[in-house]
Amino acid sequence: MTDARVKRYLVLEDGSVFEGWAFGAAAEAAGEVVFSTSMTGYQEMLTDPSFAGQIVVPTYPMIGNYGINGRDAESARIRVAGFVVREHCDQPSHADSEMTVDEYLRSQDIPGLWGIDTRALTRRLRTSGVMMGALGPSTESAAAKLKAAATYGDTDLVKAVTTEHSYRWNEPDGDRQHPNRRPHRVLVSDYGVKYNIMRLLQSRGCEVITFPATASAEELLQREPDGILLSPGPGDPELLDYAVETAKGIVGKVPVFGICLGNQVLARAFGGSTYKLKFGHRGANHPVKDLRTGRAYITAQNHGYAVDADSLPANVEVSHVSLNDGTVEGMRHREMPAMSIQYHSEASPGPRDSEYIFDDFVEMMKQAKSN
Numbered sequence: 001m002t003d004a005r006v007k008r009y010l011v012l013e014d015g016s017v018f019e020g021w022a023f024g025a026a027a028e029a030a031g032e033v034v035f036s037t038s039m040t041g042y043q044e045m046l047t048d049p050s051f052a053g054q055i056v057v058p059t060y061p062m063i064g065n066y067g068i069n070g071r072d073a074e075s076a077r078i079r080v081a082g083f084v085v086r087e088h089c090d091q092p093s094h095a096d097s098e099m100t101v102d103e104y105l106r107s108q109d110i111p112g113l114w115g116i117d118t119r120a121l122t123r124r125l126r127t128s129g130v131m132m133g134a135l136g137p138s139t140e141s142a143a144a145k146l147k148a149a150a151t152y153g154d155t156d157l158v159k160a161v162t163t164e165h166s167y168r169w170n171e172p173d174g175d176r177q178h179p180n181r182r183p184h185r186v187l188v189s190d191y192g193v194k195y196n197i198m199r200l201l202q203s204r205g206c207e208v209i210t211f212p213a214t215a216s217a218e219e220l221l222q223r224e225p226d227g228i229l230l231s232p233g234p235g236d237p238e239l240l241d242y243a244v245e246t247a248k249g250i251v252g253k254v255p256v257f258g259i260c261l262g263n264q265v266l267a268r269a270f271g272g273s274t275y276k277l278k279f280g281h282r283g284a285n286h287p288v289k290d291l292r293t294g295r296a297y298i299t300a301q302n303h304g305y306a307v308d309a310d311s312l313p314a315n316v317e318v319s320h321v322s323l324n325d326g327t328v329e330g331m332r333h334r335e336m337p338a339m340s341i342q343y344h345s346e347a348s349p350g351p352r353d354s355e356y357i358f359d360d361f362v363e364m365m366k367q368a369k370s371n
Helices: 042-047 101-107 118-128 139-148 195-203 217-221 241-250 261-269 353-370
Strands: 007-012 017-024 029-036 054-058 082-085 111-114 131-136 167-169 184-190 206-212 227-230 256-259 274-290 296-307 316-322 328-333 338-341
Touching (some): 007 111, 007 139, 017 082, 017 101, 029 082, 029 139, 042 054, 042 101, 082 118, 101 111, 118 274, 167 195, 184 195, 227 241, 227 261, 227 353, 256 261, 256 353, 261 274, 261 296, 261 328, 261 338, 274 328, 296 353
Parallel strands (some): 082 111, 184 206, 184 227, 227 256, 256 338
Antiparallel strands (some): 007 017, 007 131, 017 111, 029 131, 167 206, 274 296, 274 316, 316 328, 328 338
């Protein structure tokens, strides 16, 4: 670790204080404090748009041992508001490493805190629920930052992370598996899309075009898509009436696939409701049962809200459930080509068990074309 240690503090809204050492940028930050149980994939975690507005606490004790590379980012920049770890490594060992986590955070003005008991912090969040917190050079400055901060659940974070303009995803060699196949045109409503979603669609022969979250149903349908994907993203789905209206306008007209926040938006479009979880699901080790096959999968998850199963209409069935707490992890419409999942089938980081969902979406588009 570096010899030049500077103190930094995390102050939670319940009044608790965690004292540790500063790394990353010399800045203050406020956000909802959440924990993730993923043991690897910290670069993907830092760049996941679903973490926007949050101070993230990995439960794994050593972060940064393989450095930061130019390949594993899941969006164009760091999305977390702050990063709190037990220990960070300033001498990473990996052939692809280009910088340390400390340098990465500094490069984008994101503050970090290390040297605290992250087990105690995680236990507090599990017991009391996630809550707002702030990072600062003193308890007084952190408390003032926290007092002035907008509450996570009252902020539309999707508009902060969505693309400003539509663009076509075209990663080199991404469609090598299907060089001669006429592509399915898939439009992505970008609530905070991860790159790997677009990689996996392209690898299945899809032309992928991403649109801002505010794009209307008319704008999307004018592009004559074969399917539309409602992406993951941050924040409370109750704030996204514009996205719900778009979803209502496309369901039944084109196959629709929702992931994570997209699942919640689709549920609201069907007439269902959502609610906030006590401490959310964040990590790469969450078991989910596919009710159609009875098979269990280990999934990657990152969400703080869930769909209320009792609020769904009779023509919508729950297709997947969490084996940890029984919450809704997927839905399918019984009459129209529309399905969704709550977990991250694209992983990054995490297991690849659930990539079959992308094959199901492609098959849904094929059937819609044939019909």
